[in-house]
Amino acid sequence: MKFKGVIFDLDGVICSTDEYHYMAWKALAEKLGITTFTREDNKRQRGVSRMESLEVVLEKCDKKFTDEEKLALADEKNEIYKKMLVNMSPADLSEEVKTTLDKLRAGGLKLAIGSSSKNTPAILSRLGLGGYFDAVADGNCITHSKPHPEVFLKAAEMLSLEPSECLVVEDAAAGAQAGYAGGFKVAGIGEAAKSGYTTYPISTFSDLLKVAL
Ligand code: BG6
Ligand code: MG
DSSP states (O other): OOOSEEEEOSBTTTBSHHHHHHHHHHHHHHHTTOOOOOHHHHHHHTTSOHHHHHHHHHTTOSSOOOHHHHHHHHHHHHHHHHHHHTTOOGGGSOHHHHHHHHHHHHTTOEEEEEOSOTTHHHHHHHTTOTTTSSEEEOTTSOSSOTTSSHHHHHHHHHTTOOGGGEEEEESSHHHHHHHHHTTOEEEEOGGGGGOTTOSEEOSSGGGHHHHHO
């Protein structure tokens, strides 16, 4: 076994909520009269906090907002996003992800979540994964979001493991950078597979069986 634990990002790794984030930010942008918000912009929102994601949208807006107004805009986006999550169920957890998680665990690895999202508990519960992971570090327990390594360091600590003993799994460039900054080896999927901070680029989730066991 190459590692003792695996720490997974949530959005875009365990489930496809990254697409919902994009659609919800796009809806908010359009409400603000911004018609130029693109998927390229959305890539920069991946892995970073809700408030930092909002700044990526507001870069395209001439109007200036107070901190209070920004909080209200972030809340508005989150309400749109939460409506998209309402129909999420265990059927949204792919067979490949579930089987791979079970095999990694059966192989003796501890499994954790390391996500910037404050919606993590609700999403895990909708997917039928509430209580599945040995540790969950998320946006509710950190002060710095990725590319800062705090959330991964917290997850490793909750597993009572050192960063060198854990593999981080990411889809976002900021997430791969966070893993590297924390002293972890990183398996990168999607955008993160192209990151210079990624140790193991993978093309599909089940490739983790070759990387981690
Ligand atoms: C990350 C997403 O997982 O969570 C980001 O990749 C998002 O795009 C961040 O901004 C915060 O999410 P939430 O659910 O707390 O708004
Ligand atoms: Mg992600």
